[in-house]
Amino acid sequence: MDNWLFWAVAGATTLGVGFILLQALRQSATASDDGAALKVYRDQLTEVDRDLARNVITAAEAERLRTEVSRRLLDADRALQSAAPKGGKGSALPATLLIAALLGLGLYAYDRLGAPGYGDLPLATRLAMTDDNYRNRPSQAEAEAAAPAPEPVKTDPQFTELMTKLREVVKQRPDDPQGLALLAKNEAQLGNFAASRAAYQHLLQLKGDSASVNDHLGLAQTMILAAGGFVSPEAEQQLIVVLERDPANGLARYFSGLMFAQVGRFDRAFALWEPLLREGPEDAPWMEPIRAGLQEVADRAGIKYQLPDAKGPSAGDVAAAADMTPEARQEMIKGMVGQLESRLSTEGGPIEDWLKLINAYGVLGEADRAKTTADQAKAAHPDQAAALDAALAALPKGPSTSDVAAAAQMTPEDRQAMITGMVDQLETRLFTDGGPLADWLKLMSSLMVLGDKPRATAAYEKAAAAFAGDTEALGQIEDAASTAGITP
Known part of the structure; x- marks a missing residue:
């Protein structure tokens, strides 16, 4: 006009x-x-x-x-x-x-505060503007150049020495896939995301079509971290490969939603993030950033949406109880889990709360009650049976937190012998033969409950080495270590 x-x-x-x-x-x-x-x-x-x-x-x-x-x-x-x-x-x-x-x-x-003479901005024009933002966003190299330098990560001298040796080995054998995978993982752990990205890129060049979904996801993630959280066109191409092979991949869906939010397509970001929040699991690495940003995404997309409240104890809540006395810890855990169980049994609730209760029973070592809870949740959410079965399958095995707490009723000598025996058996088996991710996470948690931080740290480092190249597993290991207070 x-x-x-x-x-x-x-x-x-x-x-x-x-x-x-x-x-x-x-x-x-x-x-x-x-x-x-x-x-x-x-x-x-x-x-x-x-x-x-x-x-x-x-x-x-x-x-x-x-x-x-x-x-x-x-x-x-x-x-x-x-x-x-x-x-x-x-x-x-x-x-x-x-x-x-x-x-x-x-x-x-x-006349002073408004925008007289400003042209109309219909939906088609706004979409064209976001498309322009999408097509003309910075490249990976430009984004990395503009990204702030990462905070230095403190490490012990032994780890620093190992990294020096690893870098030298990879320099001497640059086409060794195993060495590149280990280098990429550890450089990212140190905050050297550009170096990690370079190692992943060379690894994918060597593997070609045989590169796994986790290889492509690892490269995408380190690209994004090296660019200060920005999803470049090159990182997007890796995410596309991941989603073509694994459409349900949570981390790739999260990063794709982040990209759409960055270019102004909040409607597409919401379409990717909202299902992720509903599906869980609660301890997934993308849950907290989605919960922090989804309401704003919905508001800016013009979508009427109310962010659900997170209720009930999380795995972190239960793990944090390790600092209490056994009696106080057991009472706190029983109180939190009991409240959540009572509410879900009488009022029902979203699938996220059922998954949280199942996970809490798993941390407590009460597998039977976790199975009963899963059956109740299936009756309330029959369309989420696969997610519930996956939650049951992911429950940790080996000595549980409740096993350790129950030892408080024994004499100090018997208690120490029982705890040491259970944890030693699990540690020996994993260090010798390896094992599933859930067992490694349980070993780390059990050692921290016992107050043996050096062994817990060693278990963390062994677990990280065992799952080098598996970005999703490494993310769970890092989250578990952070929750338990383990530092490399």
Whole structure:
């Protein structure tokens, strides 16, 4: 719309609104409350005559009521006559000036604070702008150059020495896939994301079509981290490969949603993130960033959405109880889990809460109750049976936190012998033969519950080495270590 036309329409609208307001004020001035009272009193006189005709009141009472109502009627009529000049032309002048001042102030404020002359911005134009943002976003090299330097990660001298040796080995044997995978993982752990990205790129060049989904996902993740959280076109290509092979991959879906949010397509970001939040699991690395950003994404996409509250104890809550005495820890855990179980049994709840309860029972070592909870959840959410079965399958095995807490009832010697025996057996088996990720996570947690941080740290490093190249597993290991307070 041309600038002059806009102001013509705005001025005409302003004058029209002012005229309507002025007319309303003038009508209000002539129709006083006393005028309305006259009608009420006349109706009361008529009602007195009706009551007398129906013998509801006596003649004497009717006469008394007529006298009283007539007196009030005369008083109201005199008040109305004396107020008549208020409806004259002079009384409209202040109201007219006030309306004109308010309308003029509105136009002045818009001229200073608004955007007069700014063109229309229809949906098609806005989508075209986001498409332009998408096509012209910085490359990986540009994003890395602009990204702030990562915070240095403190490591012990032994780990630093191992990294020096590893870098030298890879330099001597640059085409060794195993060495490249280990280097990429450990460089990322140290915050050297650009070096990790370079190692992953060379690894994928060597593997070619045989590169796994985790190889492509690892490269995408380190690209994004090296770019300070920005999803470049090169990182997007790796995410596309991952989702073509594994459409349900949670981390790739999260990063794809992040990319759409960065270019302004909040509707697409919401379509990717909202299902991830519903599906869980609660301890997935993308859950917290999605929960922190999904409401804003929905608001900016124009989607009516209310972020669900996270209720109940998490795996981190249960692990944090390791700092308490066994008795206090057991009471706290029972209280939290009991409250969540009671609410879900009586009121039901979202699938995230059921998964959280199953996970809590797994951490407590109560596999039977976890299975019963999963059956109840399937009845409430039959479409989530696969996710519930996966949660049961992922429950840790080996000595549980409840096993350790139960040892508080024994003598100190027996308790120490039992705990040491269980944990030693699990540690020996994993260090010798390896094992599933859940067992490594349980070993780390059990050692921290026992207060043996050096062995827990060693278990963490062994687990990280065992799953080098598996970005998703490494993410769970890092999360478990962070929750338990393990530092390399």
